Amino acid sequence: MGSQFGETGVDVAGPGARPALHGSKARASARLSSCRRERGPAVVVVILLGPPGVGKGTQGAWLAERAGARYVATGDLLRAACREGTELGRRAQGYMDRGELVPDGLIIELVRQVLSGLSPDTGVVFDGFPRTVPQADMLASVLGDVDRQVDRVIVLEADDEVLLRRMAGRRSCRDCGAVYNIHFNAPRKAGACDRCGGELARRRDDDPATVRRRLKVYRKDTMPLIQFYLGTSARLEQVAADRPVDKVRDALQEVTGT
Secondary structure (H helix, E strand, C coil), X not given: CCCCCCCCCCXXXXXXXXXXXXXXXXXXHHHHHHHHHHHCCCCCEEEEECCCCCCHHHHHHHHHHHHCCEEECHHHHHHHHHHHCCHHHHHHXXXXXXXXXXXXXXXXXXXXXHHHCCCCCCCEEEECCCCCHHHHHHHHHHHHHCCCCCCEEEEEECCHHHHHHHHHCEEEXXXXXXXXXXXXXXXXXCCECXXXXXXXXXXXXXXHHHHHHHHHHHHHHHCHHHHHHHCCCCEEEEEECCCCHHHHHHHHHHHHCC
């Protein structure tokens, strides 16, 4: 099934969203339209950005399924590679066993493998990747190799206190990485993953002190991506994500035309 993303430019930021992007969004949209006239129709590549706990995983997986696109979360790619014992997985496991961060170059090679295996008419939804401007540069290079580019960047926003409450109830599957919340989007059976039956657990980095540190890291490393993508042909949209899941999905449908 090919990508069903539309061309809408509707602003659905919603209450509470930060207006700083709006002045430049029209320029980004115009650059996208000009680029499309030159290149012709293209399969859409969407990046979801936002702080920890804002709902990128929940909304990204839903959006990809609705649009017939491939959902790409680098954490999932890493877990799958390690579980399957691939060459990249073994290398990544070595870094993790030593308590080191997996290098950007290895992550981007996992992404390259996924993109190279997609059919030409399949769109892509990236969940929280890239996280830094250097990663964005590497992703642009890999996308260019497969005749793609980033078309939309959607920034999900919520206040810190909302994120802290959400993450206190978050539970992740130890086996497949699926994410639930005991306050909303709870699993059908308490403590068990709906997808694979694996055990659900609270991540160490979901405690309030760690969450506050992660929010600082997000703003330091990830927020500059907004300025980076304003300098490209990508269309930037901002969506308030401190609303019920279905309201956020309504906004995403307007933004993407799905």
